[in-house]
Amino acid sequence: MSPVTEVKLTPRIYEAKKPGWCPGCGDYGIFAAIKMALSELQIRPHELVSVAGIGCSGKISDYIYCYSVHTLHGRVMPVMLGIKLANPKLTVIGFSGDGDAFAIGMSHFIHMARRNPDLTYIIMDNQIYGLTKGQYSPTSNPGMRTGSSPYGSKEEPIDGAAVALSAGATFVARGFSGDPKGLKEIFVKAIRHRGFSVVDVISPCVTFNRINTYDWYRQRITPVEGLENKSRAEILEHLMRVKAQGKIPVGIFYEENTRTYEEEVLLNPEEPMALQDLTPREEFWDLVEIYR
Amino acid sequence: MSPVTEVKLTPRIYEAKKPGWCPGCGDYGIFAAIKMALSELQIRPHELVSVAGIGCSGKISDYIYCYSVHTLHGRVMPVMLGIKLANPKLTVIGFSGDGDAFAIGMSHFIHMARRNPDLTYIIMDNQIYGLTKGQYSPTSNPGMRTGSSPYGSKEEPIDGAAVALSAGATFVARGFSGDPKGLKEIFVKAIRHRGFSVVDVISPCVTFNRINTYDWYRQRITPVEGLENKSRAEILEHLMRVKAQGKIPVGIFYEENTRTYEEEVLLNPEEPMALQDLTPREEFWDLVEIYR
Amino acid sequence: MKVNDIAVRIGGQAGDGALTTGDTLALVLHRMGLYVITFKDFPSQIRGIHTNYTIRASAKPVQARPDTLDVLMAFDHDSIERHLHEMAPGGYIIYESSRGELKEIPRDDLVVINVPLRKIAQEVAGREVMKNTVALGVLAAFTGLDRQVMEDILKERFLKRKGMAVVEANLKAFDAGYDFYQQAGLPTDHLKLQRNGEPKGYLMIGNEAIAFGALVAGCRFYAGYPITPASEIMEWLAKFLPKYNGVVVQAEDEIASINLAAGAALAGARAMTATSGPGLSLMTEGLGYIATIEAPVVLVNTTRSGPSTGMPTKTEQSDIFHSVFGGHGDFPRIVLSPKDAQEAYLLTIEAFNLAEEFQLPVIFFVDQFLAQNKYTVPDLPREAAQVRRGELLDPTKSVNPDDPEATFPRYRVTESGVSPRTIPGTPGGIHWVTGLEHTEYGHVSTYAKNRVEQMNKRFRKLETARPRLPKPVVYGDPKAERVLIVTGSTTGPALEAMEQADGAFFVVQVRTLWPFDVNDLKAYTENKAVYVAEVDYQGQLAFLVEHHLGRKVHRVVKYNGRPFRPSEIKEALLS
């Protein structure tokens, strides 16, 4: 697709702009990790598409260096899929906040998982609506007091990784933005995975979420292992048990290799429709002979 | 709320109109079962609200006798919740097709389950889009050929009961419209349950779904039992195992009693806001003294 | 005697077969070399409710539902009650009398034949469903409907899939109907159908013409959610796009659909979605997004009767306001409106070209009547099928040969408003895309000056596009004192009304609903009485015309879910 270049792609190259998140925001760690992962994979910026949602998280769209698409709130997933189908040769990585992914974007999430396109979807989960100044989100702790829940939230939180598992994502992991190196490892594997990869990343909001701080997370984070040959339901059960102990499981929970959506629906993923010569073919008119 | 009447409410009273589904449509069985259930519970039509979606299924809205609301496609759940919060004394029962509930309505479904309002939600699942003349739906069998999937559907089907379980519904069951009596039993329990009850009802479409016929279902339907003390994940695991054998589990899969959303968020569910005297109170102006 | 000019209505309950009978009859007439148009009036319920199907055929082109009916085939008594008053003097009623004969009717100018269609079908062919074929046989007996054509069609349909026995059973049913009428000794001298040379082109519904137009226009990506009356577009493309490495995604809802299309368009595919009112409303946010990121997407809206879920299978043109004004904020868009199936094909191709040349959403406004009724389409010309991709730069060539990872000013402020465009994968073409206000490179910005430049640039595209947009078409003699302005499928009845009125008015068909070009209309409306006819309540087209002409017009509106009859328009203009 492009001339070979010998230039080594450093993490720095994937940064278009100095980010403007609040000092200490967890999203810095995610940005650092994704840059390292992209560098490790030597993905060329012009062959990479980032697709981000609306939120503090979504601002990564303005900061990352590649073809970068900032969608509407909650619409990361359909836009990603549209891009991927039009040109399966591109690497497509999505970024959403917890509200973007699990409130307004929830339906797309479930449906994307059952399709299994080769996309990587990163949720920058701060358990709060950051950009709108601190309302509770679908992942907020129960009872959390926020601008929109002055008497405490009354809803059961969603566990992003559990939803991904139940819905059928073929790669499910959770990372912590306080550990960019570890996160990078997860990202590398998620991007390499052929299928729908979901990485739920804990990413503290230091401005509006005074409950779920770095310390709060550090005390609870627990790497889980030994899930390799377990079924989705067994893994869910296991994760629930860990959570019941007040811990937060992190790591790669699930990985399964199966056909991707593109492979299922495209005649030839190697010849993207985006690059097709569109001159009408004579044979098209044969298709309407039946209406004679 | 209304004068006591001695009239016994027969199933017949809940029928406003002769239904216009195709002869043999599974939805007749559901209509029969709900009428029996309402009669058994002696719910008075004027204290009952039916909320239905768009689809062949949703036409039940026109046929049922009570305050009956036909919503937009996919919006049964928010409308139900709005009604319930405005007046928790009402019995509110929802009806959706599989497309209505799991395609366009999916996000509401997940979020309703985590709120747990006292609502009963019945999915009339024919594994097809009936009213729009037979496109595959989120519950269609993989590979199913339909108007919109001439080469076979390439998406993993959704299991409505499993989604309800994962999302946190506090009553989850599956019934079969070919067995209206058994279905009635489930409906009675679902309506009695205080919390969000989901009943996924298998309801064959005899016109557009030539795969999943009554016979097809009858050969596969398997009542499951002994799930009483199991966790959600264990039940999921169990249901998956049954399905892996090519069977379709039916029965009441899960029931849990916990606080309802109305109890959590309303000061006094016994004094509905719908019936409040709205004359402004003097004390309201105290609230703005802080802006002096 | 009326020769080769007929209007037949078939009425019954949904499920009675009126639709399939109508389709067959339409095809027979088309194959006999007549021009055909249909009018399907069916419920949004699979069975049990009254349905009817009207076919009009003539040796000259037909463009509207008929004013009156020559033949009514009634599968039930309800159909008599509903349609009797529409019968032309001397017309025929074929009544299915298996469950009782039609006795007294308050019209003595009609030929009524009671035929036990079901019984005959059962007797001669062993299957009640063949009652429809029996009815066509009856029709043939007093019109001369061509048996050979019928036979050819039956063979095409059944020979391969079901064998000769089925063909023969059908022919038997046909002949039985024919004989029954003949034996009744009723008149056969009022209507006459005869071969009129070769078929006059294709017989297809608007949606099929649109789907085909999309394919030849280079559309390879379709995302949609089933909805009446748009679904045929998805189903057609689902069959054929995959053969050309394209794809149809049945999305979880319309919001997903339009965002899928946005993604595919951004990545370089020609992308489309189609829907109807409820879906259009849901797509509103996506529409503004597409305009802001300047992606080329074609959105077909097949308008049905609103508001809300409304009357899903009935026609209306009431989505003009939303198409033109819907969506928060100020953004450019183009709205095109074809008048019949052939023009739908032509303008679909244009829609894709304009979308890509001007990098904006093109709404294709198609009312249900046009979307779902059959038309004789004289031609689907190949020379119209030209693909113009505008400022899209070749993705295989580097935009910056020194540095494949260089950035590119995707939203460069140009005089035309159109900026050169790269797609992901293009070396040297990197840029940012966002629904937030942005700089030339697509970076977020709220600077006042940049904002104003980008707003101006986006809207400038409409000015650049203006001379390139489909102009209104004028029919009749512009010297007449009255002018009738119409759009979409209302053009058909307007033209027939004009003929009926012997040139008392002329007709201007608006094909570009937005940007609305008043200059195109000024010349035709000065010193004229201006009428606007449309199928809606508020007079949405009239509102646009009024605004642009700066004066009030006569509004001719109809909003009972049915399209105009020509005579209704004529009367409104002449009264």
Add this chain to the structure above:
Amino acid sequence: MKVNDIAVRIGGQAGDGALTTGDTLALVLHRMGLYVITFKDFPSQIRGIHTNYTIRASAKPVQARPDTLDVLMAFDHDSIERHLHEMAPGGYIIYESSRGELKEIPRDDLVVINVPLRKIAQEVAGREVMKNTVALGVLAAFTGLDRQVMEDILKERFLKRKGMAVVEANLKAFDAGYDFYQQAGLPTDHLKLQRNGEPKGYLMIGNEAIAFGALVAGCRFYAGYPITPASEIMEWLAKFLPKYNGVVVQAEDEIASINLAAGAALAGARAMTATSGPGLSLMTEGLGYIATIEAPVVLVNTTRSGPSTGMPTKTEQSDIFHSVFGGHGDFPRIVLSPKDAQEAYLLTIEAFNLAEEFQLPVIFFVDQFLAQNKYTVPDLPREAAQVRRGELLDPTKSVNPDDPEATFPRYRVTESGVSPRTIPGTPGGIHWVTGLEHTEYGHVSTYAKNRVEQMNKRFRKLETARPRLPKPVVYGDPKAERVLIVTGSTTGPALEAMEQADGAFFVVQVRTLWPFDVNDLKAYTENKAVYVAEVDYQGQLAFLVEHHLGRKVHRVVKYNGRPFRPSEIKEALLS
């Protein structure tokens, strides 16, 4: 010397404290008995980007952002670059010089004081954040800002929650700033602030006035999804509705929000949702549904700069088209537009009453400037707080005493178009509700006659409502030759421009955007030069005016995300 008439801007990076400093200063001035209006210009990013906050205060009512600034408090050099050109001659610059002094500036008519705000704060109060209080002390030194009022406010804020030490630390910071200026020996004779009697009412933002208006209007149900600039409404109601057995539901998205509100309204609660452009677009389908089922719902739309995600924290009035025309099909709605916080309170109450009396959606059109800026609100009158529920029948009384399970013709065709209404639970009031076309009882129907009757009935409500809708307000002398038509918060600068122009034009403020009543405007526009000023690109209000007057108007538009300065309007009208 300017006495009791000041415009101060505070500039810095988001997170620098410009917002809190501005809020404090606004309150001090308000408490001194001045009229206050603010203009917050902040980014849609939590930190790091330039933010500024302008406060204008005067002994006479103020209604717009100022033309020029008397004081600029600059927390960084960027703020100097951005705002220097707006300084009035003789103005003051307070520059935070901890990281370097402000040296050369291209203006020699200004008083510049370099104050190491952070350093002083750290020194005297031990905390850098108190730099803001230091700056207010500096301001006090050359204006006479009231120390006692400042002290009272500090006590209210901190005494209970943080103790006297914090109050004292703040006062020390204040005094340090004061002293620093005094020691610099700079002039103090240009601006003078002094107590002007009692505070002139409440100091609140538009959104607070709306939320309060909703509460007193009987709103008990709110469903919404967070969005700038609407969120304050949700947050206010979340605090107070639960005390009155009401509820705020934070929904999963705006589609859920409006459908939640529809459900609650159907069941008898007074229900509201609030959003901004992107959410409004998503609510489009729900809006048409509400109109079709005739439920009373109030939809507040706080308009920000579009299109698409646009500039979320910047103002605009570009949702007029969507409010008025958005949505597929034809359906009635009312769109109200208040000019300031006090009118927002009054019209919110009216919105609920009209919604329920006419059983339709009322869109409350509020631009971001009005939604999020502080106004001195003279009164929130109790007598305005009247609840009129229209044709809602008492749910505790049986509509049919013989049979509590009887049906009720909820959509009865009446002369006014308004039908008596029962809510679920009402004995004898059973009916059906659907977005499909329906009969009087709410049963689905596509009969042409019924359809026409129901359409007419629904739209007749608008005619019945018309005389009851808020009329335009005329300001100034209608004998002037030019008339300026405005709506919403553009009214403020228009009125100030009118004063500046010495009556060269008069102003008409449109308060009901739909149904647009031309009769209200005709009298004021005949033989006048008509101008329409609005904050958008397309001239959406102008379009409505033009359509209804049948002639073109002069468009005065601004679309860089900022509200008009009075002088801009004056110049546009006088040039």
